[in-house]
Amino acid sequence: xxxxxxxxxxxxxxxxxxxxxxxxxxxxxxxxxxxxxxxxxxxxxxxxxxxxxxxxxxxxxxxxxxxxxxxxxxxxxxxxxxxxxxxxxxxxxxxxxxxxxxxxxxxxxxxxxxxxxxxxxxxxxxxxxxxxxxxxxxxxxxxxxxxxxxxxxxxxxxxxxxxxxxxxxxxxxxxxxxxxxxxxxxxxxxxxxxxxxxxxxxxxxxxxxxxxxxxxxxxxxxxxxx
Amino acid sequence: xxxxxxxxxxxxxxxxxxxxxxxxxxxxxxxxxxxxxxxxxxxxxxxxxxxxxxxxxxxxxxxxxxxxxxxxxxxxxxxxxxxxxxxxxxxxxxxxxxxxxxxxxxxxxxxxxxxxxxxxxxxxxxxxxxxxxxxxxxxxxxxxxxxxxxxxxxxxxxxxxxxxxxxxxxxxxxxxxxxxxxxxxxxxxxxxxxxxxxxxxxxxxxxxxxxxxxxxxxxxxxxxxx
DNA sequence: CGCCCTGTTGATCCGATTCAAAGCGGGTGG
DNA sequence: CCACCCGCTTTGAATCGGATCAACAGGGCG
Numbered sequence: 355x356x357x358x359x360x361x362x363x364x365x366x367x368x369x370x371x372x373x374x375x376x377x378x379x380x381x382x383x384x385x386x387x388x389x390x391x392x393x394x395x396x397x398x399x400x401x402x403x404x405x406x407x408x409x410x411x412x413x414x415x416x417x418x419x420x421x422x423x424x425x426x427x428x429x430x431x432x433x434x435x436x437x438x439x440x441x442x443x444x445x446x447x448x449x450x451x452x453x454x455x456x457x458x459x460x461x462x463x464x465x466x467x468x469x470x471x472x473x474x475x476x477x478x479x480x481x482x483x484x485x486x487x488x489x490x491x492x493x494x495x496x497x498x499x500x501x502x503x504x505x506x507x508x509x510x511x512x513x514x515x516x517x518x519x520x521x522x523x524x525x526x527x528x529x530x531x532x533x534x535x536x537x538x539x540x541x542x543x544x545x546x547x548x549x550x551x552x553x554x555x556x557x558x559x560x561x562x563x564x565x566x567x568x569x570x571x572x573x574x575x576x577x578x579x580x
Numbered sequence: 581x582x583x584x585x586x587x588x589x590x591x592x593x594x595x596x597x598x599x600x601x602x603x604x605x606x607x608x609x610x611x612x613x614x615x616x617x618x619x620x621x622x623x624x625x626x627x628x629x630x631x632x633x634x635x636x637x638x639x640x641x642x643x644x645x646x647x648x649x650x651x652x653x654x655x656x657x658x659x660x661x662x663x664x665x666x667x668x669x670x671x672x673x674x675x676x677x678x679x680x681x682x683x684x685x686x687x688x689x690x691x692x693x694x695x696x697x698x699x700x701x702x703x704x705x706x707x708x709x710x711x712x713x714x715x716x717x718x719x720x721x722x723x724x725x726x727x728x729x730x731x732x733x734x735x736x737x738x739x740x741x742x743x744x745x746x747x748x749x750x751x752x753x754x755x756x757x758x759x760x761x762x763x764x765x766x767x768x769x770x771x772x773x774x775x776x777x778x779x780x781x782x783x784x785x786x787x788x789x790x791x792x793x794x795x796x797x798x799x800x801x802x803x804x805x806x
Numbered sequence: 807c808g809c810c811c812t813g814t815t816g817a818t819c820c821g822a823t824t825c826a827a828a829g830c831g832g833g834t835g836g
Numbered sequence: 837c838c839a840c841c842c843g844c845t846t847t848g849a850a851t852c853g854g855a856t857c858a859a860c861a862g863g864g865c866g
Contacts, residue, residue, distance in 0.1 A: 415713050430692070465695070472695060477655075479709060483712060529854075531814085537814095574637050761847080777830090
């Protein structure tokens with residue numbers, strides 16, 4: 355198996371139920387911008403948030419997606435190093451920095467939990483790096499679909515795509531056209547079905563997994579091992 | 581400016597001088613392998629270590645380089661999710677997991693320091709993702725050279741490359757030939773000089789920075805902003 | 807309805823990969 | 837001491853995958 359990470363529970367509500375303070379964001383609304391004072395950490399209660407950075411030419415690199423139960427805004431810096439925007443109407447629990455710091459001071463167990471959240475996020479980012487660095491377009495799209503499926507799946511093989519083709523491209527280091535072609539190919543291969551273009555049904559999870567892991571025709575990029 | 585991270589001091593020796601227990605590794609020797617029990621965290625005292633993962637086809641993705649003063653092995657998992665190998669004869673300070681955990685329990689300040697190390701590493705990985713996802717070959721190589729220069733520079737414009745062209749390729753998601761061509765091009769552009777092929781002198785840090793940040797001809801990849 | 811946004815598909819172009827061959831350079835053993 | 841070998845690097849030529857440019861289809865909404 356490829357070393358794609360498992361996902362430990364790092365939700366805040368299990369440790370900070372009383373400190374909850376919720377806030378909702380409309381589609382396209384920002385939770386914070388790159389450079390804003392890093393005044394709080396957030397947990398997604400409902401909806402979907404994307405994290406992204408902007409290159410000097412205006413290119414966008416999505417750093418991650420956040421689904422319910424996941425964290426965003428964790429940093430020790432004075433300001434956020436990236437932006438966070440809701441792509442579905444989202445409700446977030448807000449934990450002010452001061453509260454976070456105090457809690458870390460007072461509760462070693464909480465500190466460990468934060469460290470767990472960080473290293474977990476680190477693993478996820480590394481996996482992402484591995485995918486962007488090593489996989490072909492088809493492999494990358496397969497990996498993203500599988501990731502979303504696993505993080506949002508209510509058990510069934512069907513899920514909804516929270517982001518556009520263009521955003522998928524920004525996430526995977528591809529253009530929207532290439533993403534569209536890859537999705538069409540997966541459909542043609544009968545690995546997925548698309549009742550609507552933001553609705554995916556996984557027909558053959560095994561083959562999707564193989565593509566995401568880099569197995570099979572054209573799933574990998576770059577020189578093969580000797 | 582692109583949001584490439586600054587590098588806070590996260591060295592252990594400032595907090596754990598007495599717990600030091602050093603160990604040396606020859607070139608090519610592993611500090612740990614992916615899947616090994618994550619029994620300790622290490623700080624590089626001397627030498628250079630690379631972190632990498634292996635894809636199913638045998639492709640290698642370098643996740644990072646570790647120079648003196650930097651940490652490796654930080655995870656909350658039971659096993660390491662990647663491998664670490666010395667590429668220069670290296671001396672490492674070893675902090676057993678139990679000591680780490682106890683220290684986190686006892687010393688909130690230490691816990692914060694670990695969190696800082698994690699979020700710092702996270703920033704670095706995100707930057708790496710941005711580079712691999714958005715930059716052309718030339719921009720990626722420029723970014724790597726600059727990163728190494730800034731992390732090893734003893735002030736001067738000259739530094740030694742701790743890794744081969746092939747490893748640079750594995751780090752950047754490029755082939756060794758492409759890396760070689762990019763390096764040659766930087767030399768032809770008189771942005772760097774190469775007294776030996778593992779010795780680099782930065783002649784024009786400004787232009788190197790621009791390429792690394794994605795400014796100028798062909799530094800970026802993918803669709804430009806409208 | 808007409809506009810705009812998203813997605814799809816086709817044709818062409820370009821940069822990186824691939825395949826191939828030839829220079830180092832450093833080390834070893836004759 | 838030198839010849840040979842091996843790993844790393846460089847460079848060239850052909851190929852290929854993804855980007856680019858472009859045209860068009862569907863869908864939601866003012």
